[in-house]
Amino acid sequence: MAGVLNRFEGKAALVTGGSRGIGLGIAERILQEGGSVVITGRKQESLDEAAKGLNAGDRLLTLAGNASHEDHRAEAIELAMDKFGRLDHVVGNVGINPFYGSTLDLPLDTARKVLDTNVVSTLGLAQQVWHRTWKENGGSMVIIASVGGLKSAGPIGIYGTSKAALIHLTMQLSDDMAPGVRVNAISPAVVKTRFAEALYVDKEDEVARAYPIGRLGVPEDIGAAAAYFLSDDAAWVTGQNLVADGGSGHTKTV
Template sequence: MKFDTHTAFDLTGRVALVTGGSRGLGEAMVHGLARAGADVVVASRNLDSCKETAAEVERDTGRSALPVSAHVGRWADLDALVEAAYERFGRIDVLVNNAGMSPLYDSLDGVSEELFDKVIGVNLKGPFRLAALVGTKMAAAGGGSIINISSAGALHPRPEIAPYSAAKAGLNALTVGFAHAFGPAVRCNAIVAGTFHTDVSASWDSEQFARRAEGFALQRGGQPEEIVGTALYLASDASSYTTGALLTVDGGQR
């Protein structure tokens, strides 16, 4: 099979569901997938934000976009999300498990059970459930791509993000497990994302981050659009022999 650069990244006729799709990396990927031809399901807890992003997608790309309110940490919400997507489009070809959270805490012994469970729920339990639901349907339909958005924190844990790092390390393990569970029809990969400048980064100590970024090969944080190319690769036929992979997009952190 010859590689056709004109069609390999074309997602025309496909449907992509992106959690955490109304802001940050998720919003950038929603727009990128739509520009490549996909209809999109924009999911997050804030329905108004989802509607705004969906309207922008339809205006800018001409693709159909479905906004859905869903809390990734609640399995009932995920069941309803999948039902809504299939009711509207009849299929999901690309699932991007992007929603995540890493709340601040003062000390490790001050981490409450509620906070710990919330971090695990959104970053690990929810992606497991959604990948299980959608992956089963994808396999029955003959194919699809699951993309988990992991974190460099899973590979470089720090005390201030310990629960988050553990959850993302678990997501890395699930990525490989699902690749084998749903192969050969369905591919499952993870983008191990580094530090990106999103709305969340507005609260960072800019001087402290600048000092930390000096240790990156690129010596800076990423822009949300800089994750889109990797997402398109994994969503499309360009990555037809890539599964169970953890692809690092972190500017060369160490």
């Protein structure tokens, strides 16, 4: 139960896109378990609001910037190293989904942007942390993928393609950075956040019926899963993709 465990005492984490939604849920869990956290997001205003809600004093730092900018990623890593003296855990949570429609009509510049932000930037983040500290000191990483990466994704095809790439990247990085660093992915179905609002607002009961657990996901669900993967409880687990979907992925649909 949140708050009972203390798995992150003396540890420091970086959560990208931590000002709301899933990233905020993960940051909150790490803080509850005694860790220190840097959260990022593009808007300082949202970061300030998150910091106010988290009320974690000097165990929480914020940095505004775009996850797809190499300099911003370097600054976020440096902030943790400088103020916390270490960076044990990284959550690559930022993901964008700007296009809804047929993949056959998808502008290729949009495809490049999605793949750049969702995949290339996550790889860049891993490379930068590796060279800055993990090569010597080890650590653990969680990548937020999606059930959209497990099968064809209808009108969000390039998003699904990027998430499939992240699931593969998780396996690749878990090999490349072993034995000192573990890397695991989480693939959520619908979690109640601003990002997914269009999928459930005004029809939540109806949407929830597709879930054997009987409800949609909430950021705390993903926070708990990420905390497990990041912590030593998962010391022998790497390269895995946890499907957190309220049971919806294996129910009979036809």
